[in-house]
Amino acid sequence: MSSFAFATPASVADAVALLSDAGDTRCQMLAGGTDVLVQLKSLDRTPRTIVDIKALPETNALDIGSDQIYIGAAIPSAVLNENAELKALLPGLLEAADLIGSTQIQGRASIGGNLCNASPAGDSIPALIANGAVCVIAGPSGQRELAAEDFVVGVGKNALDKGELLLGLRIPKPTSNTGDAYLRFIPRTEMDIAVAGCGVRVDVDGNGVCTAARVAIGAVAPTALLVPDAAAALIGSKLDDDALAAAGAACSAAASPISDKRGTVEYRQKVVGVLCRRAAAIARDRARG
Numbered sequence: 001m002s003s004f005a006f007a008t009p010a011s012v013a014d015a016v017a018l019l020s021d022a023g024d025t026r027c028q029m030l031a032g033g034t035d036v037l038v039q040l041k042s043l044d045r046t047p048r049t050i051v052d053i054k055a056l057p058e059t060n061a062l063d064i065g066s067d068q069i070y071i072g073a074a075i076p077s078a079v080l081n082e083n084a085e086l087k088a089l090l091p092g093l094l095e096a097a098d099l100i101g102s103t104q105i106q107g108r109a110s111i112g113g114n115l116c117n118a119s120p121a122g123d124s125i126p127a128l129i130a131n132g133a134v135c136v137i138a139g140p141s142g143q144r145e146l147a148a149e150d151f152v153v154g155v156g157k158n159a160l161d162k163g164e165l166l167l168g169l170r171i172p173k174p175t176s177n178t179g180d181a182y183l184r185f186i187p188r189t190e191m192d193i194a195v196a197g198c199g200v201r202v203d204v205d206g207n208g209v210c211t212a213a214r215v216a217i218g219a220v221a222p223t224a225l226l227v228p229d230a231a232a233a234l235i236g237s238k239l240d241d242d243a244l245a246a247a248g249a250a251c252s253a254a255a256s257p258i259s260d261k262r263g264t265v266e267y268r269q270k271v272v273g274v275l276c277r278r279a280a281a282i283a284r285d286r287a288r289g
């Protein structure tokens with residue numbers, strides 16, 4: 001007879017060995033548990049081994065280096081938001097993390113868990129993609145890396161293979177001329193999931209011309225999407241109204257949403273364009289300091 005078990009591996013090697021040697025036993029990682037526990041209670045009570053990865057040094061490390069930032073996959077968003085240096089560098093990403101649930105939820109919820117849960121409406125996902133985040137993954141063959149835009153492969157599905165776990169996210173360090181922003185729309189003021197979301201990161205030169213851009217949209221397709229056409233509309237411009245409008249139109253065109261009680265296809269396509277324009281304006285103003 002199968003039953004639930006709870007494991008607390010002391011190292012990444014132990015965690016990988018546990019996951020790899022599980023045979024037919026189902027294993028599920030636990031970080032903050034804000035998705036896992038809800039799903040266990042209401043959606044899927046299938047017995048499994050819960051593998052608690054939130055005490056591993058690699059999933060808890062936060063390192064702000066000279067050219068990149070490493071954020072451990074299990075760090076609660078409230079902890080990230082208390083780091084003033086990180087907040088100054090990546091305000092858009094931390095605003096996305098700060099939108100997840102309530103203060104209580106943020107005390108547990110991690111951006112690694114948000115990404116691994118692979119909800120189309122996960123708020124941190126477009127912000128991670130816009131920031132060029134790279135997923136650092138440990139598994140039986142060692143470590144590998146995968147761009148955040150390739151990590152979520154379907155609704156509730158991620159690219160992790162058997163025996164793998166997400167250790168953290170590597171993000172190119174913003175310069176003083178970089179700005180990021182994330183905006184979402186929900187039908188009420190908080191504690192709801194996005195009808196649409198948009199993350200933008202831009203770099204500008206001394207003349208205010210955009211030299212690099214990444215734009216990602218969420219909740220308007222089965223997975224969050226990188227929108228290269230929106231970035232192309234921004235690069236080379238002074239991020240004026242025409243460029244922002246063109247980027248917004250590219251996001252609306254890239255969206256392939258569903259209609260549900262939160263909004264129709266047409267509504268979501270329109271809203272994601274508006275969010276892109278507004279987020280790009282915020283990112284621009286941040287990049288200009």
Ligand SMILES: Cc1cc2nc3c(=O)[nH]c(=O)nc-3n(C[C@H](O)[C@H](O)[C@H](O)COP(=O)(O)OP(=O)(O)OC[C@H]3O[C@@H](n4cnc5c(N)ncnc54)[C@H](O)[C@@H]3O)c2cc1C
Pocket residue numbers: 028029030031032033034035036037038053059073074099100101102105108109110111112113114115116117121122123124160164165166167191192193
């Ligand atoms: C009341 C409430 C409100 C919420 N509001 C929002 C919201 O506004 N926006 C939003 O985006 N989400 C929201 N959520 C969803 C949830 O809080 C987030 O998805 C959260 O970021 C998940 O992080 P966690 O650390 O709790 O993950 P967990 O619940 O521990 O894990 C989530 C999933 O990822 C897997 N996993 C976790 N860490 C790893 C890892 N390192 N490697 C491999 N797999 C891993 C787990 O096995 C599980 O399948 C809400 C949830 C609740 C209960």
